[in-house]
Amino acid sequence: PLDPFVRIDTRINNARSLTDDDRTFLLHHLADLRKAWSTLPEGRPACVVHGDARVGNCVVTTDGRAHLLDFERTAPGPPEWDLTSTAVAFEIFVRISPEAFEAYYTAYGYDVRDWGGYPTLRSIRELRATTVAFQLADQGTIPLHQARYRLACLRGHHGPRPWAWAWTTIA
Numbered sequence: 001p002l003d004p005f006v007r008i009d010t011r012i013n014n015a016r017s018l019t020d021d022d023r024t025f026l027l028h029h030l031a032d033l034r035k036a037w038s039t040l041p042e043g044r045p046a047c048v049v050h051g052d053a054r055v056g057n058c059v060v061t062t063d064g065r066a067h068l069l070d071f072e073r074t075a076p077g078p079p080e081w082d083l084t085s086t087a088v089a090f091e092i093f094v095r096i097s098p099e100a101f102e103a104y105y106t107a108y109g110y111d112v113r114d115w116g117g118y119p120t121l122r123s124i125r126e127l128r129a130t131t132v133a134f135q136l137a138d139q140g141t142i143p144l145h146q147a148r149y150r151l152a153c154l155r156g157h158h159g160p161r162p163w164a165w166a167w168t169t170i171a
Contacts, residue, residue, distance in 0.1 A: 001075055001077060002049060002073070002075040002076065002077025002078070002081060003075070004037065004081060004121075004128070005030065005033075005034060005037075005124070006073070007131075008030055008127060008131050009030060011131035011132065011134065011135050012027055012030065012131055012134075014135070014138075015131070015134040015138060016138050017134055017137055017138055017144055017147065017148075018134060018151075022151055025151075025154075025155060026127070026131070026151070026154075029123075029127060029154065030127065033120065033123055033124050033127060036120040036123075037120060037124065040078065040117040040120060040121075041115070041116040041117050043078050043080045043117055044078065044080060044110070045079075046076055046077060046078055046079075047076065047077075047079050048074060048075070048076055048077075049074065049075065049076070049077045049078070049079060049081050049082045050068060050071065050073065050074055050082050051071075051072070051073025051074050051075055051077070051081070052070055052072075052073045052085070053068070053082035053083075053085045053086070054085045054086070054089060055086075055089060055095065055096075057069045057070045078117075078121075080112050080115055080117060080118065080121055081121060083105075083108070083110070083112035084112055084118065084121040084122055084125055085125065086101070086104055087101075087111075087112050087113055087122065088122055088125045088126070091113075091122070091161055091162050092122075092125075092126060092129075092161060092162060092163055092165050093129075093164075093165050093166065094165075094166070126150075126153075126154060127154070129150065130147065130150040130151055130154055133147035133150050134147040134151075146165075149163075149165070150163075150165055153165070
């Protein structure tokens with residue numbers, strides 16, 4: 001079955017840029033989300049999900065055909081997990097225009113944000129994105145302030161969503 005928590009605890013424990021207080025906060029947040037995951041409300045029937053369905057794992061060839069990439073997380077699970085990736089790209093990363101997101105969920109026939117378990121899945125995606133940011137900051141791939149901003153958002157220091165998270169690459 002799908003495990004949305006793969007590598008999160010390792011990233012938290014290995015992050016050199018986290019304070020002890022921040023690490024404790026993230027580990028408690030992770031424990032809370034694991035519990036919430038285990039009690040998700042009923043949604044759509046379980047099926048095979050990509051597991052990391054996001055814009056970066058889809059390419060369109062010159063002939064117009066779309067191809068999914070990166071199937072290492074493919075497993076049986078709730079279809080809402082894959083749909084949440086696109087909703088988070090719209091709500092948190094602001095990578096998708098309102099018109100494009102509306103076209104997406106209209107074509108799919110379902111807006112995952114209307115499902116009672118969406119806040120939990122969104123929070124898991126946000127935690128994943130935050131721990132990846134600390135890993136990348138420790139590697140020098142992104143500025144540390146981006147990872148710290150994400151953590152501050154999770155801690156409630158930047159008000160309600162949307163937070164407009166973005167990547168700034170280091171040249």
